[in-house]
Amino acid sequence: MSADSPGTISRDEVAHLARLARLAVTDRELDLFAGQLDVILGAVARVGEVARPGSDTADIPPTSHAVPLTNVFREDVVRPSLGQQQALSGAPEAEDGRFRVPRILGEEA
Numbered sequence: 001m002s003a004d005s006p007g008t009i010s011r012d013e014v015a016h017l018a019r020l021a022r023l024a025v026t027d028r029e030l031d032l033f034a035g036q037l038d039v040i041l042g043a044v045a046r047v048g049e050v051a052r053p054g055s056d057t058a059d060i061p062p063t064s065h066a067v068p069l070t071n072v073f074r075e076d077v078v079r080p081s082l083g084q085q086q087a088l089s090g091a092p093e094a095e096d097g098r099f100r101v102p103r104i105l106g107e108e109a
Contacts, residue, residue: 009037 014034018025025033050057084097093100 009034009041 011030011034014030014037015025018030018033049055050060088094088097088099091099
């Protein structure tokens with residue numbers, strides 16, 4: 001960040017970063033990237049202010065997502081379903097009340 005304007009990134013600094021990353025960028029891209037990086041650095045600075053020890057965060061609710069989420073699942077309602085014998089009645093093989101399937105891992109039973 002340039003010393004004359006703390007909190008912003010200059011075209012020269014973007015050009016320097018591009019050289020370090022071995023990226024070929026145009027003059028137009030330098031201006032574009034400088035603006036985008038300013039926005040990113042500003043957001044990081046805001047997070048840093050809140051994260052500082054002693055900052056008052058009592059009125060900030062904890063969040064797990066950046067946007068509010070609502071549950072889109074249907075209500076859990078008990079409905080009639082197949083019993084164990086009915087479910088196993090269509091199985092090619094059953095054993096001890098469970099579906100019997102071919103062994104695939106070669107493990108001992």
